[in-house]
Amino acid sequence: MKIVILGAGQVGSSVARSLAKEQYDVVVIDTDTEALDSLSQHLDLQTVVGHASHPDVLRQAGLDSADLLVAVTNSDETNIVACEIAHHLFHVPKKIARIRSRAYLRHKEALFHYDAFPVDVVISPEQVVKDYIVRLIEHPGALQVLDFADGKVQLVAVRAYYGGPMVGHAISELKQHMPTVDTRVAAIFRRGHPIQPKGDTVIEAEDEVFFLATPHHIQNVMRELQRLEHPYRSIMIAGGGHVGAGLAMTLKHSHQVKLIEHSVHRVAALAEMLGDTVVLCGDATDQELLRAENIEQMDVFIAVTNNDAVNILSAMLAKRLGARKTMALINHTEYSDLIHEGDIDVTFSPRQTTVGSLLTHIRRGDVACVYSLRKEAAEAIETVVHGDETTSKVVGKRIDEVPLPPGTTIGAIVRGDTVLMAHDNIVIQSGDHVILFIVEKSVVQEVEALFQVDATFV
Numbered sequence: 001m002k003i004v005i006l007g008a009g010q011v012g013s014s015v016a017r018s019l020a021k022e023q024y025d026v027v028v029i030d031t032d033t034e035a036l037d038s039l040s041q042h043l044d045l046q047t048v049v050g051h052a053s054h055p056d057v058l059r060q061a062g063l064d065s066a067d068l069l070v071a072v073t074n075s076d077e078t079n080i081v082a083c084e085i086a087h088h089l090f091h092v093p094k095k096i097a098r099i100r101s102r103a104y105l106r107h108k109e110a111l112f113h114y115d116a117f118p119v120d121v122v123i124s125p126e127q128v129v130k131d132y133i134v135r136l137i138e139h140p141g142a143l144q145v146l147d148f149a150d151g152k153v154q155l156v157a158v159r160a161y162y163g164g165p166m167v168g169h170a171i172s173e174l175k176q177h178m179p180t181v182d183t184r185v186a187a188i189f190r191r192g193h194p195i196q197p198k199g200d201t202v203i204e205a206e207d208e209v210f211f212l213a214t215p216h217h218i219q220n221v222m223r224e225l226q227r228l229e230h231p232y233r234s235i236m237i238a239g240g241g242h243v244g245a246g247l248a249m250t251l252k253h254s255h256q257v258k259l260i261e262h263s264v265h266r267v268a269a270l271a272e273m274l275g276d277t278v279v280l281c282g283d284a285t286d287q288e289l290l291r292a293e294n295i296e297q298m299d300v301f302i303a304v305t306n307n308d309a310v311n312i313l314s315a316m317l318a319k320r321l322g323a324r325k326t327m328a329l330i331n332h333t334e335y336s337d338l339i340h341e342g343d344i345d346v347t348f349s350p351r352q353t354t355v356g357s358l359l360t361h362i363r364r365g366d367v368a369c370v371y372s373l374r375k376e377a378a379e380a381i382e383t384v385v386h387g388d389e390t391t392s393k394v395v396g397k398r399i400d401e402v403p404l405p406p407g408t409t410i411g412a413i414v415r416g417d418t419v420l421m422a423h424d425n426i427v428i429q430s431g432d433h434v435i436l437f438i439v440e441k442s443v444v445q446e447v448e449a450l451f452q453v454d455a456t457f458v
Contacts, residue, residue: 296322
């Protein structure tokens, strides 16, 4: 499969890195020779220097033989034009474009189709990040909350703490603790390394535990791993850009929200947009401002400016001044390694969340969604099973009969409206949505091949 990526920025580089490691034929176009050199030195891919929407540059990249175009430059207009050219001149089967401007997104259904702009998939990083943060706020204490099968089941990551009823006990005892709750531990990361969960695996304090459950059972399971936190009510947001403004707009009806923005002109626009929400003009790293606005009474401080240093420093300061929980958006994920435990409660990367959205449309087979996890070292995939016992390698087989690659776990199966947590005796049927957790990304293509139907299946 040949994939042409436009843009060697944070998102483009991450997608290229992920796909090149899986032996896809990848070409990256950008005007930044330094960024391209960095990619080509470390990865087996091609690079082309030039403007991403120029036909000659696209032809040089071999777009006429490409299966997929991923347009993720910093310019919405460049991405749109490139998709137009890819469609009309090169007949590329599938085109994905990153669109950030609300002016376009507001009319997405009217604009992005084959009679207007021929973009098959629109990706909005700000929308993806906003939704990600909202899920964290809805589940106090969670490190990550991901939806599968239209929200019928969720994958939640939590840190196990001393005092949690299941800490120090084997996973097999979960059923005794919660006889009416069906859940599945999909993976455990201990001191940064993955552990394949088995019935006799003992959960230790500080383990990062990934479990699957239906939404109404999430809190029950979290209660077994840590002391359940009270719902968040008061929230302070640092940064009034696309993410911060969208977050404030979503939360203002259900929470008490304060928003800090340093630009005077932006503050005026935000105040008009957000109505009764308190919008403050100032520096989020200003200790006196935070104290004056009662930071010690805030349930959550969320730093989402476009400056990593401001996000890290303001979140650390807010934590020191008494904020109950702090979250920070960090574009350069290597900075996360410099943060000591306890300085910031949750960090998240727009790059990682966006890469997952893109991979959903790149994976082979009928893949409903992909989430990139643990700094892109792991993946959670929802794939739809097709075929019958003669055309599929998994249909008609019990879960314990499926030859899964090492480091791969089936966590749950969604069959219609029914959620079945994975047990060895469950037989996979055509039409099932199978949720897999993969801690070793080198086996992703092997997993894809396992769930694909025979070429003769129609």
